[in-house]
Amino acid sequence: xxxxxxxxxxYGRSVGVDDITIDLPDTGIYCLLGRNxxxxxxLMKLIAGHIPPTSGDVLVNGRAVSPRHMPTTVNYVExxxxxxxxxxxxxxxxxxxxxxxxxxxxxxxxxxxFRLPSGKKYKHLSFGxxxxxxxxxxLANNSPVILMDEPTLGxxxxxxxxFNALLLESYAAHPRLIIVSTHLIDEIxxxxxxxxxxNQGRILVHADIADLDEQAYTLSGMADAVKPLLVGxxxxxxxxxxxxxxxxxxxxxxxxxxAVSVSRLSLQDFFIALVGGNxxx
Amino acid sequence: xHNTIWAAARLNFxxxxxxxxxxxxxxACTFIQDVVFMIxxxxxxxxxxxQSVGWGMYFYLIPLLAAxxxxxxxxxxxxxxGAKRSTIYWGALVTYVIACAAVSLLAVISYCLYEPFAVNAxxxxxxxxxxxxxxxxxxxxxxxxxxxxxxxxLVTVVIHTVVLMQDKWYGWVTDAVIVAIIAVFTPIAPLRxxxxxxxxxxxxxxxxxxxGSCLLLTAIIYGLSRLVLDAKVM
Numbered sequence: 479x480x481x482x483x484x485x486x487x488x489y490g491r492s493v494g495v496d497d498i499t500i501d502l503p504d505t506g507i508y509c510l511l512g513r514n515x516x517x518x519x520x521l522m523k524l525i526a527g528h529i530p531p532t533s534g535d536v537l538v539n540g541r542a543v544s545p546r547h548m549p550t551t552v553n554y555v556e557x558x559x560x561x562x563x564x565x566x567x568x569x570x571x572x573x574x575x576x577x578x579x580x581x582x583x584x585x586x587x588x589x590x591x592f593r594l595p596s597g598k599k600y601k602h603l604s605f606g607x608x609x610x611x612x613x614x615x616x617l618a619n620n621s622p623v624i625l626m627d628e629p630t631l632g633x634x635x636x637x638x639x640x641f642n643a644l645l646l647e648s649y650a651a652h653p654r655l656i657i658v659s660t661h662l663i664d665e666i667x668x669x670x671x672x673x674x675x676x677n678q679g680r681i682l683v684h685a686d687i688a689d690l691d692e693q694a695y696t697l698s699g700m701a702d703a704v705k706p707l708l709v710g711x712x713x714x715x716x717x718x719x720x721x722x723x724x725x726x727x728x729x730x731x732x733x734x735x736x737a738v739s740v741s742r743l744s745l746q747d748f749f750i751a752l753v754g755g756n757x758x759x
Numbered sequence: 760x761h762n763t764i765w766a767a768a769r770l771n772f773x774x775x776x777x778x779x780x781x782x783x784x785x786x787a788c789t790f791i792q793d794v795v796f797m798i799x800x801x802x803x804x805x806x807x808x809x810q811s812v813g814w815g816m817y818f819y820l821i822p823l824l825a826a827x828x829x830x831x832x833x834x835x836x837x838x839x840x841g842a843k844r845s846t847i848y849w850g851a852l853v854t855y856v857i858a859c860a861a862v863s864l865l866a867v868i869s870y871c872l873y874e875p876f877a878v879n880a881x882x883x884x885x886x887x888x889x890x891x892x893x894x895x896x897x898x899x900x901x902x903x904x905x906x907x908x909x910x911x912x913l914v915t916v917v918i919h920t921v922v923l924m925q926d927k928w929y930g931w932v933t934d935a936v937i938v939a940i941i942a943v944f945t946p947i948a949p950l951r952x953x954x955x956x957x958x959x960x961x962x963x964x965x966x967x968x969x970x971g972s973c974l975l976l977t978a979i980i981y982g983l984s985r986l987v988l989d990a991k992v993m
Contacts, residue, residue, distance in 0.1 A: 528838070528992075529992055530990070544989075545844060545988075545989040545990065545991075546844075548843050548844055548845075550843065553841055555839055555840075555841060556839070559835075559838075559839040560835070560836060560839065561836055561839055561840065562770070562773075562774050562833075562836050562840075564773070564774075569840070572766070572770055572840055573840040575762070575763065575766030575769070576763055576767060576770070576837060576840050576841060576842040576846060577763070577840075577841045577842070578763065580841075612839065615840060615841060616841070619841055
């Protein structure tokens with residue numbers, strides 16, 4: 479459904495997105511990870527047609543996307559975006575009237591579920607509640623593609639958990655392509671099926687999270703025992719403390735000798751190892 | 760017309776509270792002044808050598824402030840509510856057309872019904888109005904209504920477009936060009952004549968020509984504003 483072909487976006491000398499070519503499927507929950515300024519928001523805005531590419535194309539159902547030809551099938555809203563200072567219920571009603579395919583029942587259910595004060599004006603809501611209102615408006619849209627930029631910004635732990643549950647609920651009700659960018663990596667990993675990692679405008683990883691669970695792991699032990707095992711393996715980072723070494727691997731599983739232990743590499747550690755910079759080995 | 764465009768226009772009107780408030784305050788102040796003069800005139804029979812701005816002109820504030828408010832605030836907020844740019848674009852135009860039409864109608868009604876009463880009852884010399892100043896009323900109130908509508912719509916669309924492009928380099932260039940036209944054209948006689956010709960065309964030319972030229976310019980400028988909206992980074 480979505481095809482990015484040689485997609486680049488520059489802001490003067492600064493590169494936001496750098497020559498990305500990728501196909502995204504019709505359905506699935508994607509987690510888009512990247513450091514601040516890695517190009518996550520730029521990539522989402524390009525897919526939604528909010529900004530024009532410098533070069534390359536975004537094709538949605540075969541049609542090139544641009545601000546003049548924004549795809550009606552893609553809905554993108556920034557989580558920390560401001561809204562009209564209207565009551566929650568008025569905002570939801572306004573969103574329903576401005577969009578072609580808005581699930582009002584779902585939106586009202588979510589407002590109720592999150593105990594949002596429907597009669598309270600937007601400016602009088604807490605930061606987390608404001609973010610939730612925007613998230614609800616985004617998720618209630620039945621578009622085949624939903625792009626959510628930092629949807630859990632300002633949420634407490636309980637709200638984040640509820641949000642993840644509702645994301646799944648929304649997906650179960652309307653299977654579609656949902657891309658969520660976030661910094662709360664391991665939390666979104668509970669619901670996301672696929673992972674995209676972007677760094678300096680380029681896609682570093684496009685993989686299934688289930689595969690990563692299998693392929694991303696840490697070998698720990700005495701450095702003398704660990705180092706020989708790394709030959710032929712894709713080691714994405716190492717940590718040493720004295721004679722002890724931990725090597726983060728993204729490759730096929732091996733059966734190490736008993737002196738070396740294997741542990742699961744969390745998504746956050748995988749991300750840090752991959753884009754975090756230097757090894758300290 | 761698509762429902763989403765009407766929805767965008769309704770949302771624009773709902774969120775023009777500051778414009779309504781400001782206009783209401785100015786109208787209330789003028790009305791209080793009128794009442795004071797009426798009471799003084801009724802008590803003392805004195806006439807006052809004063810000529811205040813007519814009510815109708817204060818209504819202009821609504822479309823003019825809307826032309827600032829919509830590009831500055833509403834465009835981004837509607838995008839955040841999931842609206843498409845085409846919806847926002849046409850919704851804003853519907854808002855301006857309705858606002859200018861309603862304001863023109865109110866201004867004509869005010870000019871024909873309230874102003875004569877306020878002048879007589881208050882012992883004033885007269886009331887300032889664009890209908891008199893530009894001679895629109897000479898062709899009758901109906902023609903005046905349409906002339907004012909076309910002129911007001913043109914001004915509104917110009918403001919909208921200029922405000923919309925302020926975050927781009929060409930917005931600043933446009934500002935500079937407008938200032939340069941005023942500063943350079945005014946002192947130089949041939950350029951001043953060209954400027955006056957243009958102003959006469961959109962203000963005081965024969966009714967159909969004035970309306971036609973204003974609407975044509977409105978269409979051109981609003982058409983260009985679509986390019987500005989498309990290039991706007993949200």
